Amino acid sequence: MAEPTEVKELSPAGAGSRVTKEAKPSKPVLRPWVRALHRDFGYFVVGLTVIYAVSGLAVNHIADFDQGDASFVRYSTSHELGPLTGDDDTLAKTVQTKLGITEKPKEVFRRGENELEITFENRTLEIDTRSGHVDDDGKKPRFFLRFANWLHLNRGKKAWTIIADGYAALLLFLAFSGLVMIPGKKGFFFRGLVLAGAGIAIPVVYVVFAGGK
Numbered sequence: 001m002a003e004p005t006e007v008k009e010l011s012p013a014g015a016g017s018r019v020t021k022e023a024k025p026s027k028p029v030l031r032p033w034v035r036a037l038h039r040d041f042g043y044f045v046v047g048l049t050v051i052y053a054v055s056g057l058a059v060n061h062i063a064d065f066d067q068g069d070a071s072f073v074r075y076s077t078s079h080e081l082g083p084l085t086g087d088d089d090t091l092a093k094t095v096q097t098k099l100g101i102t103e104k105p106k107e108v109f110r111r112g113e114n115e116l117e118i119t120f121e122n123r124t125l126e127i128d129t130r131s132g133h134v135d136d137d138g139k140k141p142r143f144f145l146r147f148a149n150w151l152h153l154n155r156g157k158k159a160w161t162i163i164a165d166g167y168a169a170l171l172l173f174l175a176f177s178g179l180v181m182i183p184g185k186k187g188f189f190f191r192g193l194v195l196a197g198a199g200i201a202i203p204v205v206y207v208v209f210a211g212g213k
Contacts, residue, residue: 038173038174058148099136103121
């Protein structure tokens, strides 16, 4: 402990007197930097954390989605376009124009004399050219989940791998910096040690009792 220092103060009567005060302890240098970085990195990864958390919930409950597809919602509808004439390419262009489809077909296939099938990336049209009846079956991207799952499952390949690795490194920093941010009884060696131990125990106990390998 630092030695007490003396400071001179005036008594109410005006005579000089000596009173003692203890010197203030030096402030920690490292902890403020850790707290500042923890705060700023926490702000920085909010967007990525939401993406991975929402996508993770969707993947965990994949069986609850239609046909086990969390990224797309299936639909089936029909259209009445009236009798259609012309060769296969002409028919395909006519149907696309009437339905407002600008996507280029993957395949135009003649299934029978009056049956034409047009296949797109996420959509198939089965057409009765005689009546103009069209069965339209396909899938549409689910709002937010489609793009979140695309990123979470690393469909972006190499470029996204670098970003995902950086995000993982930041999560590790947030985890370990959180252990030393607060001193005293609310810090790691008191309350923090208990809570961190409980958090570590959850996956360990589950693996042991669930027979995970």
